[in-house]
Amino acid sequence: MTAAAIVPMEVGSAERPAWYTTRFGQLSLTLAIFTAVIVVWDLYVRLTGLSALVLPAPYDVWLSLVENTLSGHLINHMWVTLSEILLGFLLGSVIGIALGTITAQSLLMRTILGPYILASQAMPKLALAPIMVIWLGFGIAPKVVIAALICFFPLLENTIIGLTSTNPYQVELFRVLTASRWQLFFKLRVPNALPIIFAGLRVAITLAVVGAVVGEYVGANRGLGALIIAAQGSFDTPLMFAIFVYLTVIGIVLYKIMELLEQTFFSWRHVKPGD
Amino acid sequence: MRDVSVSNPKPQQVPATAKIEFRDVTKTFGAGTKRMLALSGINLSIEEGQFVSILGESGCGKTTLLRIAAGLIPPSSGSVLMDDVAITRPGRDMGFVFQQSVLLEWRTVLENILLPVEIFKLDMKEHREKALEFLKMLGLSGFENHYPIQLSGGMQQRVSIARALILSPSVLLMDEPFGALDAITREQMNSELLRIWSHSRTTAVFITHDIGEAAFLSDRVVLLGSRPGCVKQIFDIPLPRPRTAEHRYDNRFVCLCRDMKQAMMA
Ligand SMILES: Nc1ncnc2c1ncn2[C@@H]1O[C@H](COP(=O)(O)OP(=O)(O)OP(=O)(O)O)[C@@H](O)[C@H]1O
Numbered sequence: 192m193t194a195a196a197i198v199p200m201e202v203g204s205a206e207r208p209a210w211y212t213t214r215f216g217q218l219s220l221t222l223a224i225f226t227a228v229i230v231v232w233d234l235y236v237r238l239t240g241l242s243a244l245v246l247p248a249p250y251d252v253w254l255s256l257v258e259n260t261l262s263g264h265l266i267n268h269m270w271v272t273l274s275e276i277l278l279g280f281l282l283g284s285v286i287g288i289a290l291g292t293i294t295a296q297s298l299l300m301r302t303i304l305g306p307y308i309l310a311s312q313a314m315p316k317l318a319l320a321p322i323m324v325i326w327l328g329f330g331i332a333p334k335v336v337i338a339a340l341i342c343f344f345p346l347l348e349n350t351i352i353g354l355t356s357t358n359p360y361q362v363e364l365f366r367v368l369t370a371s372r373w374q375l376f377f378k379l380r381v382p383n384a385l386p387i388i389f390a391g392l393r394v395a396i397t398l399a400v401v402g403a404v405v406g407e408y409v410g411a412n413r414g415l416g417a418l419i420i421a422a423q424g425s426f427d428t429p430l431m432f433a434i435f436v437y438l439t440v441i442g443i444v445l446y447k448i449m450e451l452l453e454q455t456f457f458s459w460r461h462v463k464p465g466d
Numbered sequence: 467m468r469d470v471s472v473s474n475p476k477p478q479q480v481p482a483t484a485k486i487e488f489r490d491v492t493k494t495f496g497a498g499t500k501r502m503l504a505l506s507g508i509n510l511s512i513e514e515g516q517f518v519s520i521l522g523e524s525g526c527g528k529t530t531l532l533r534i535a536a537g538l539i540p541p542s543s544g545s546v547l548m549d550d551v552a553i554t555r556p557g558r559d560m561g562f563v564f565q566q567s568v569l570l571e572w573r574t575v576l577e578n579i580l581l582p583v584e585i586f587k588l589d590m591k592e593h594r595e596k597a598l599e600f601l602k603m604l605g606l607s608g609f610e611n612h613y614p615i616q617l618s619g620g621m622q623q624r625v626s627i628a629r630a631l632i633l634s635p636s637v638l639l640m641d642e643p644f645g646a647l648d649a650i651t652r653e654q655m656n657s658e659l660l661r662i663w664s665h666s667r668t669t670a671v672f673i674t675h676d677i678g679e680a681a682f683l684s685d686r687v688v689l690l691g692s693r694p695g696c697v698k699q700i701f702d703i704p705l706p707r708p709r710t711a712e713h714r715y716d717n718r719f720v721c722l723c724r725d726m727k728q729a730m731m732a
């Protein structure tokens with residue numbers, strides 16, 4: 192039996208792929224829409240004569256972005272925020288995964304902790320920011336803790352789900368093979384949970400950005416969030432927009448890094464029938 | 467004193483070398499009003515090196531019987547012996563093939579076949595060779611580094627057969643392994659199973675609800691009756707081995723299938 196005989200043909204692969212599925216096509220489409228948005232934005236500001244205080248023109252934002260980047264102003268604050276994000280993400284994820292692993296071990300633990308986990312999940316973590324500032328001061332610590340808190344729950348939940356949602360037939364297979372509890376855990380439950388845990392990490396990294404910035408809103412003199420508040424005070428709306436661009440790029444880059452890690456880790460998830 | 471006669475008008479002869487022996491096995495599930503008798507008074511002896519099929523309609527207790535034989539669940543009364551020792555839990559000497567090919571989707575074909583070797587911490591290198599040989603025998607050469615999702619249902623089931631055989635168990639238990647396959651693929655798989663089995667000649671217990679499949683594969687076919695599951699009749703299949711697809715058109719084969727069908731309907 193040859194490989195060609197069993198490999199199902201991908202639907203429509205014999206025809207020419209649609210232009211928007213090619214790499215070049217996708218890039219052109221994205222660029223075209225981006226340009227259109229900028230043009231509409233610019234026209235809107237010009238035609239309505241809106242004050243730059245409310246909505247600056249794209250070119251003003253660009254000027255502010257270049258100027259504040261070259262002066263090192265934005266970069267300095269970015270490092271502060273970035274370290275809060277990464278430390279919070281690391282702390283929250285590690286604790287979330289560890290506690291999730293412990294909780295997944297026994298039904299009793301899940302029963303005892305269940306209501307508290309639900310309650311703390313329902314509670315908006317950002318609402319805790321002011322009390323964190325009171326407890327931990329104006330430095331980096333309260334932001335790290337808020338980012339960690341917000342990262343903690345998706346990982347706790349996904350770790351528990353991942354470790355407990357094992358296919359019963361696969362569990363039976365391990366019983367037939369007389370596998371020990373450890374073998375069952377490391378050779379079945381963990382590999383089964385990893386993709387779900389990674390999905391949690393992907394969610395957590397974007398949430399960490401929100402946590403760090405909101406933490407800075409509440410009380411800080413450094414970081415991009417603090418800079419936004421300062422820009423608000425000095426009516427420097429173009430600078431605010433420049434910071435939004437920074438935050439968006441940070442979010443995208445971190446998300447892409449997680450995605451890349453995931454793809455290298457779980458190559459088996461990305462093979463399609465027929466590859 | 468070993469009474470191995472079955473609840474069958476013709477008493478069976480006492481086999482000299484019983485590999486697996488069911489003695490008065492009954493199994494009830496649930497309690498109170500939900501209590502139901504799944505198996506009742508099963509006496510059955512399976513000789514060493516034989517290929518025995520267990521045939522019966524859906525829900526008659528075939529899987530339950532096999533799970534008891536594998537030591538996965540205990541019988542409610544009676545006992546199952548393997549080499550004259552009661553089976554209380556699964557052992558290394560037993561290969562099990564599930565109705566679905568229960569493969570681990572994050573492992574390649576080769577890694578799946580070698581899972582038992584890993585669990586029992588045996589020599590990887592030696593078994594790797596063996597696994598590759600199995601793959602060749604099953605027409606899966608070149609697929610060792612594929613993931614299960616890349617294989618057809620029939621190919622996946624072949625992988626799980628190779629996994630069950632990798633440690634050369636003396637008993638191979640199979641629970642309707644080809645139940646989900648189309649008729650043509652199923653017949654092809656039957657021939658392949660016999661080919662690989664003839665190399666090892668382990669004692670094989672094969673569950674099916676397909677009369678033709680049971681007759682083609684087996685030395686003996688045990689027909690189970692329903693509600694509660696019990697041994698209804700045992701058929702010896704005198705066709706010579708190795709068996710080929712031609713045997714399916716043999717007069718004896720056709721007559722046997724007709725008899726089995728009549729017995730099943732009765
Ligand atoms: N764990 C269980 N708890 C309660 N009842 C069960 C359990 N396992 C099986 N049964 C019952 O025992 C009977 C026999 O089930 P079993 O799975 O052995 O049938 P089967 O012959 O394998 O059927 P099929 O051909 O459909 O697989 C069924 O009526 C089923 O409902």
Ligand SMILES: [Mg+2]
Nearest residue numbers: 528529530641
């Ligand atoms: Mg069954």
